[in-house]
Structure formats: structure tokens, C-alpha cells
Amino acid sequence: MNADTTTGRIRHFILNQFPLARQRAIGDDDPLLRTGILDSLGILEVVAFIESEFQITVADEELVAESFESIATMARFVDGKRQREVGA
Amino acid sequence: MDFLIHHMLRSSAARLPEKEALVCGDQRLSYAEVWARVRGLAAGIRRAGIERSDRVGIFLDASVEQSISIFAVSRAECVFVPISGVLLQDQVAHIVRDCRMRCLIVSASKLEIVVPVLSSIPTLERLIVVGGSAPAGTPLPADSYEALCGDVPASDAPEASIEKDLAAILYTSGSTGKPKGVMLSHGQVMAGATIVSTYLEITESERILAVLPFSFDAGMNQIMTAFQRGATIVLKPFVFARELVTALKNERITGLAGVPTLWGLLAQPSSSLSKGTYPHLRYITNTGGVMPQDVLATLRAALPTTKVFLMYGLTEAFRSTYLPPSELDKRPTSMGKAIPDTEILVIDENGRRCGPGEIGELVHRGPTVSMGYWGQPELTARVLRPHPFLPPELGDTERVCYSGDLVKMDEDGFLYFIGRRDNMIKSSGYRISPTEVEEVLFQSGMVQLAAVIGVPDPMLGAIVVAFVVPSEGGSFDPAALQAYCSAKMPPYMLPKTIEVLDHLPKTSSGKVDYPALRRRTGS
Numbered sequence: 015m016n017a018d019t020t021t022g023r024i025r026h027f028i029l030n031q032f033p034l035a036r037q038r039a040i041g042d043d044d045p046l047l048r049t050g051i052l053d054s055l056g057i058l059e060v061v062a063f064i065e066s067e068f069q070i071t072v073a074d075e076e077l078v079a080e081s082f083e084s085i086a087t088m089a090r091f092v093d094g095k096r097q098r099e100v101g102a
Numbered sequence: 103m104d105f106l107i108h109h110m111l112r113s114s115a116a117r118l119p120e121k122e123a124l125v126c127g128d129q130r131l132s133y134a135e136v137w138a139r140v141r142g143l144a145a146g147i148r149r150a151g152i153e154r155s156d157r158v159g160i161f162l163d164a165s166v167e168q169s170i171s172i173f174a175v176s177r178a179e180c181v182f183v184p185i186s187g188v189l190l191q192d193q194v195a196h197i198v199r200d201c202r203m204r205c206l207i208v209s210a211s212k213l214e215i216v217v218p219v220l221s222s223i224p225t226l227e228r229l230i231v232v233g234g235s236a237p238a239g240t241p242l243p244a245d246s247y248e249a250l251c252g253d254v255p256a257s258d259a260p261e262a263s264i265e266k267d268l269a270a271i272l273y274t275s276g277s278t279g280k281p282k283g284v285m286l287s288h289g290q291v292m293a294g295a296t297i298v299s300t301y302l303e304i305t306e307s308e309r310i311l312a313v314l315p316f317s318f319d320a321g322m323n324q325i326m327t328a329f330q331r332g333a334t335i336v337l338k339p340f341v342f343a344r345e346l347v348t349a350l351k352n353e354r355i356t357g358l359a360g361v362p363t364l365w366g367l368l369a370q371p372s373s374s375l376s377k378g379t380y381p382h383l384r385y386i387t388n389t390g391g392v393m394p395q396d397v398l399a400t401l402r403a404a405l406p407t408t409k410v411f412l413m414y415g416l417t418e419a420f421r422s423t424y425l426p427p428s429e430l431d432k433r434p435t436s437m438g439k440a441i442p443d444t445e446i447l448v449i450d451e452n453g454r455r456c457g458p459g460e461i462g463e464l465v466h467r468g469p470t471v472s473m474g475y476w477g478q479p480e481l482t483a484r485v486l487r488p489h490p491f492l493p494p495e496l497g498d499t500e501r502v503c504y505s506g507d508l509v510k511m512d513e514d515g516f517l518y519f520i521g522r523r524d525n526m527i528k529s530s531g532y533r534i535s536p537t538e539v540e541e542v543l544f545q546s547g548m549v550q551l552a553a554v555i556g557v558p559d560p561m562l563g564a565i566v567v568a569f570v571v572p573s574e575g576g577s578f579d580p581a582a583l584q585a586y587c588s589a590k591m592p593p594y595m596l597p598k599t600i601e602v603l604d605h606l607p608k609t610s611s612g613k614v615d616y617p618a619l620r621r622r623t624g625s
Contacts, residue, residue, distance in 0.1 A: 033588035033596065036581065047341050050188065053593060054341050054367055055530075055561065061372070074374045077342045 020068070021089040027063050028085055032056060042086040047079055057082060068092050070099065105265040106288045107176040107326070108144075110295065111137055114332040118306065123329070125353065126166045126337040133332070139170045139251040141258060143230075144177035146250030150228050150243075152205045154179040154262065157271065159198060159206040161216070163187040164337045167232045167247060168316060169325055171207045176288070179263045180205075183271045183283070184317040187212070188592040195219040196280050197273050198226055201476055207247065210234030217241075265289035271476050272319060274417045275535040277506075277524035283476035284319075284417045293469035294319070294420040295326035297441050301424060302385055302411065304357065308333035309382070311355040313340065313364060318531070319417045320389045324359055343367045344374045354382040361390035361531030362397065366561045369400035376404040387411040387424075390531030391563040392519055398434060412437060414519065417533075418485055419503040420470035422446060423517055436516040437509070444468030447502070448511050453490055456511065461520050464509045465490075467502040525616060527556030529564045532594040539566060539587075539595055546586045548573055551606050553614045554597065557623045568597035569619055571605060578602065 021042055029036045034051050038044075046052040052060065060082065061072050070092065081091040104110050114123070115137035123133040131139075152158060158175045160182055162168040168184075175182035183201055185194055194216050198206065202225040208216065209232045220226060221241040229236060229244040236244035269291055271283040298304075310328050312335050314321035328335040336353045340346050346368065349355065360368075365388060368375045386401070386408055393412060402410060410430055414437040415421035423446060425438030440446040448462040449455060456462035467489060474482030486501040508520040527534040536554040543552035551571035556564035572578035580600045587596050607618040 030581070033581070033584035034593070037585040037588045048339075050593065052341070054343060055363070057341060058367070058370065072372070074344055074372050074377075077344055077372075079341065082341075 019089075020092050021085060023067060024064070024088050024092070025085050027067070028060070031059060031063075040085070042089075043084050045083055046085070047083055052082070060088070064088070064092055068096060070095050104292070104330075106261065106263055106267075107269050107291055108140060108173045110292065110326070110330040111140065111173050114306075114329055118332045121306070121332060122334045124166055124169055124335055124337070126164070129166050131166060136170065136173075138254050140173045140177055142251045142254040143170060143174035143247070145255040145259070146245060146253060147174065147178040147180060147205065147230070148259065150205065150230075150245055152178065152180055152228060155181060155268065156204040157181045157183050157201045159183045159185055159201075159203045159208075161185040161187070161189075161194060161206060161208040161212050162232060163209070163212075164312070164315065164339050165232075166337070167207075167209075169335075169337070170251065171247075172316065172322075172325070173329070175207075176269060177258075179261060179267075181268050181271060183273070184315075184322070185273070186315055186317040186592070188594065190590065190592055191215050191219060192590060193281070193592065195223065197283070199223050200273075200280075201271055201283055204228065205230065207232065210236070213237065213240070263288070265292070268473065270322070272317065272322070272417050274318065275526065275533040275538065277522075277526040278535055278537045280535070280538055282478060282481065285473035285476050286319075286420065287473055290420060290470050290472060291322070291326060292330070293443070294323055295330045297443060297470065298323055298421055299327040299331050300442055301426075302327070302357065302387065304328075304331050304333060306332035308356050308384075309354055310335045310357045310359075311346070311349055311353065312337050312359075313346065314359055314361065314390075314531070318390075319420050320359060320413070320415060323421065343370065347374045347378060350380055350383060351378060355380075356382050356384040357386070358383065359387045359389065362388060362393050363391075363530035363562055365393060365397050365401055369397045369404075376400070380405060381407065383408045385409040385411060385427075387413050389413040389415060391528055392435075392437075394560055395434060402430075414438070414517075416466075416503075416505050416507065418472050418474075419466040419468070419505065420472065422464070422466050422470075422505070425516070429516065433512070433516050435518060436512070437519050438517060439515055440466075440468070444470070446517065447491075448509055448517070449490065449504075455491075458511055458513045461508055461510045463523060464505040464507045464517070465502050466505060467500065471501060471503045525555070527554075527564050527566060529556065529559075529566065529594055530562045534566060534595055536566075539568065539591065539597065542587055542590045543568060543570060543583070543597075545590070546583055548578060548583050548586070550574065553606050553616065553619055555616055555619050555623070557620075557625045565598040566595065567623060568600045569603050569606060569622075570600055571603055 115133040119134035207230040232247040269288040273281040312324040409427040412425040447465040549570040559565040607615040
């Protein structure tokens with residue numbers, strides 16, 4: 015549960031920015047979409063955070079439910095992207 | 103002759119039985135299929151002992167079932183009460199209690215939200231559960247929606263209702279208190295459908311993408327216009343804006359209604375809208391707030407062959423004005439003129455007509471003026487008043503709707519929105535009563551004083567901002583208050599920021615000085 019990990023930083027943002035996530039004590043694998051926690055505007059906020067926090071650019075075609083379903087899937091998406099960018 | 107809401111569907115099903123009527127995900131229903139399910143569910147509602155004029159709630163997300171339920175309740179000669187799928191227990195309980203609901207059509211997942219309060223609402227006698235069975239311990243008898251829909255009667259029961267009968271109650275907020283139920287008759291809803299499909303030129307070749315919720319007037323009109331004209335309606339719950347863009351292409355959508363927040367999403371630099379072409383998309387409409395000019399410009403550039411209709415309406419009068427696309431270049435900030443068969447008056451504080459450029463209240467007269475607020479005759483009398491300029495010989499024969507919206511008219515009669523006469527907040531198309539949010543803040547026990555205002559926001563129209571004075575003794579944690587609110591209110595009502603003050607500014611008469619709070623935020 016290190017706060018410095020990708021997961022930790024995303025978790026910190028989600029729990030602080032979306033009161034319902036804190037209220038429901040959302041865990042890393044809990045669904046965020048279509049449960050009322052993240053809606054279309056919430057996703058915009060998350061993407062803006064991820065882009066500035068991790069210095070990456072999220073392309074439109076990467077905005078898919080599989081990547082933004084939970085804190086854990088977001089972290090995997092970010093780490094995967096950073097690795098690819100380093101490798102490129 | 104069509105004079106009840108479901109007659110529009112019945113006629114379209116008779117004329118175009120094989121035509122695609124309703125699409126949601128991978129479900130595609132023809133008009134004949136929709137009408138059969140409506141008849142089955144309607145018969146089931148009546149068999150369950152629900153009678154003419156009884157209120158039947160529909161607490162479902164946008165779905166085939168929600169659409170079927172609206173028309174089935176009409177066919178059962180009952181009153182449908184759509185409940186927004188984003189509402190939580192307290193708001194749902196208020197609606198169920200306020201309208202003395204007898205029957206609730208609800209999904210198995212949403213039923214869990216309301217089960218704890220059901221036994222405290224004596225009028226509610228029956229549930230119809232979609233997609234599963236009622237959990238053990240549910241205090242009411244429950245029918246299966248699917249079973250009722252499948253049991254289509256050989257012949258239909260006779261009807262006694264007429265167009266003046268109450269068809270729907272749409273709950274909406276004002277400047278104070280809890281949401282009120284705006285009553286709409288069959289005739290008023292159908293007049294709204296006829297008028298809007300006339301100026302939008304909706305025909306049976308239309309494929310309408312419905313993203314606005316059916317629980318508010320413009321949202322409901324998406325399905326009313328579609329079924330009246332024999333068009334196809336495609337329901338599209340979405341999270342990512344690109345899902346809408348994909349649906350526009352794949353479903354060859356011809357018409358899309360939105361609120362400014364939706365257009366703001368689609369106009370984002372990251373949105374894929376500008377990467378495609380949409381030769382099928384004949385029109386888009388905006389309602390529920392003023393479209394920002396930069397968003398409008400982006401949309402017009404991305405959709406060069408699509409007509410843009412800027413519209414205005416309030417639930418109490420259903421639909422009021424629209425700007426013809428031909429005027430968009432000349433007056434892009436206008437909300438247009440009266441819709442067909444409707445007259446809009448601009449009246450000053452002394453009850454006189456305003457001249458060009460003078461600010462006054464928008465007053466609506468026409469066939470879509472609602473029947474008022476359910477169970478609230480005094481409030482109704484404040485909003486629906488006698489026509490001010492009729493000759494006395496006509497007597498008190500007509501009610502017009504005083505909107506509470508301040509507007510002005512230009513030399514050519516086009517209207518411009520100025521603001522609200524009261525404190526009501528409008529955010530992403532939702533009407534929010536500041537006192538309702540304040541009440542929840544008080545209920546938390548964490549604050550001794552609270553005041554809520556709307557602050558302009560480019561994306562949402564307005565955001566909710568709360569000022570609180572914490573309760574004495576004990577530490578105050580704004581995040582804990584936010585979390586409390588999120589369990590009690592739907593997301594659109596939540597204060598975006600909570601500012602802690604030592605005291606609230608007061609006017610000389612001792613009331614909270616809301617203008618002073620607005621000045622603090624620079625708005």
C-alpha cells in the first residue's frame with residue numbers, strides 16, 4: 015500500500031476527488047464505472063490527473079472501460095504506457 | 103384518433119409493425135414487439151389491482167424496460183412517475199411518498215437502495231421487479247416484469263381516460279425545499295411531441311440517439327417524438343464521449359438532443375468527434391442551459407452539415423422556445439422565439455409588457471402549460487396564473503406559466519436568457535434547490551450554519567458551492583462532510599467545494615446574505 019506507487023498515487027487522487035469512493039471505502043479492484051462513482055465528467059478529471067501526474071498523453075482510443083474500470087486497471091494502464099514509452 | 107400517450111405507439115405499431123422502434127445495446131425491438139410488451143405489462147399492472155389514475159413509479163436506468171414501462175403505465179390508464187436512475191434512497195423515498203405511489207417498477211439492483219424505506223410508505227402496495235426477484239425480506243408483493251410482459255392479452259381492456267387526464271408527474275427542483283411533482287396531462291405531453299417534431303421536422307426515417315434521461319421533460323420528449331412519428335430511438339448510456347461518437351456512426355444517427363455539459367464533453371480537444379464525418383446526422387438540439395459560444399463553434403466546425411437548434415423549456419411549461427438554425431449566424435446567443443402554437447410574453451415587475459432590450463420574466467402560454475405541482479395548490483397558483491392581458495369578458499379561462507427566468511427580447515422579437523429570478527441552481531441540466539443541499543449539510547450534524555450557492559462553470563453551467571460554519575466542539579473534517587453528502591445526495595447535487603467560515607454574512611434583516619457569498623467567489 016505504498017503511497018508512492020502508481021496505484022497509491024491514483025488511489026489517493028480517486029479517494030480525495032470523489033467523495034463517494036471514500037464513502038464506500040473503494041478498494042483497488044472495485045468497479046468505478048457505472049456504479050455512480052466515475053461518470054463521464056469524472057473520467058475527464060481522472061485523465062487530466064493521470065496525464066499531468068505521470069507525464070503521459072492518453073489518446074482518445076485509449077479511453078476504454080477496460081483501462082478505467084478500477085484503480086488497479088488504471089495503474090496497469092499507466093505503467094504499461096510508461097514502459098512502452100521508455101522502451102520506444 | 104390519438105389522444106392518450108400510448109395511442110401514438112399503437113398507431114405507429116399498426117402502420118409500421120416491422121419497423122425498428124427501440125434499440126439498446128444488442129436489443130433491437132420492432133414496433134410490434136414494443137406494443138406487445140406494453141400491452142402485456144399494462145394488463146399485468148391492472149391485474150395486480152392497480153387502478154386508473156394510480157401513480158406508478160419507474161425507477162430504472164435508461165433501458166428497454168424503462169421505455170416499455172412508460173407506455174404500459176399509460177395504457178393501464180395510470181400515471182407514470184419516472185425516477186432518475188441517479189437518485190439515492192432519500193430522494194426516491196420523497197417522490198414515492200409525495201405522489202402517494204401505489205406501484206413501483208424497479209430493477210433488482212435498484213430495489214436494494216429502497217427496500218429499507220418501503221415499509222414506511224403505506225400507499226405503496228406492489229412492486230414490479232425487472233431482471234431478477236425481490237430480495238428476501240422485501241415487505242411488499244412483487245411481480246416479475248418479464249413474466250407480465252410475456253403474458254400478452256388476447257384482447258385489450260376498454261379505456262375511459264381522456265386527454266385531460268393526468269399522464270405523468272415529473273419531479274423537479276425549485277429554489278427552495280424538496281423536489282415538486284410537475285403534473286402533465288396526456289394532451290400536454292402529446293402537444294409537446296407534436297410541436298417539437300414539427301419544428302425539428304422529425305419523420306419516420308429518423309434515428310434518434312437518446313442520452314438525456316427520460317425523467318425530465320426534454321429527455322422524455324425524445325421517445326415521445328420518436329414513437330409519435332414511427333422513428334427509431336437508440337438508447338445509449340455512456341461513460342466515454344467516444345462511445346457516443348461511435349454510436350453516431352454505427353447507428354447512422356440522424357438526431358441527438360443534449361445539454362451544454364454533453365456538448366462540452368464532445369467538444370473536448372481529446373474528443374474523437376472532430377476526427378469523423380457524420381453525413382447522417384441531420385440535427386442536434388441543446389436545452390437545459392446556455393451553450394457556451396466556444397463549444398458551439400467547435401460543434402459547428404465538426405458537424406458542418408448538421409443543423410443546430412438552440413432550445414429552451416422548463417418542466418412547468420414543457421417546451422417554450424427554439425432558435426431556427428437559419429438565425430444561428432446572426433444571433434448565436436439567442437434562445438430564439440416561441441415554439442409553434444405558443445406565445446411567449448416578457449413581463450416586468452409591474453405586470454407590463456417589456457419593450458425591446460428591457461429585462462423581464464418569461465411568461466409562457468400554450469397547450470404545453472402543465473397542470474401545476476402535485477398536491478401544492480398554493481405553489482401552483484404562484485407559477486400558473488391567469489392570463490394577464492385577456493379581456494375581462496373571457497373570465498379566468500386560461501393559465502399561463504410564469505417561468506422565473508429573466509430574459510430580454512431584441513427588436514426582431516428574439517429572446518436572450520439573462521438569469522434566474524430566484525436562487526435555483528442549474529448544473530449540467532439538473533435543477534438544484536440550494537435549501538435541499540443545505541438541509542443535508544445540517545443533517546450531518548457537523549455544521550451549525552450552511553449556505554449553498556451556484557457558481558458559474560464553463561462545463562457544468564454552474565457548480566454547487568457550500569459555505570459552512572462547523573459545529574462547536576470537535577474538529578471539522580471537510581472530507582468527512584463530503585463523504586457524508588455523497589451517501590445522501592446524487593452526484594449532481596454534491597457541493598464541489600466546501601468553504602469553512604467563522605460566520606455567515608447576514609443582511610440587515612438577519613437573513614443569509616447570498617449575494618455577499620457570491621461576491622466572495624467572484625461570481
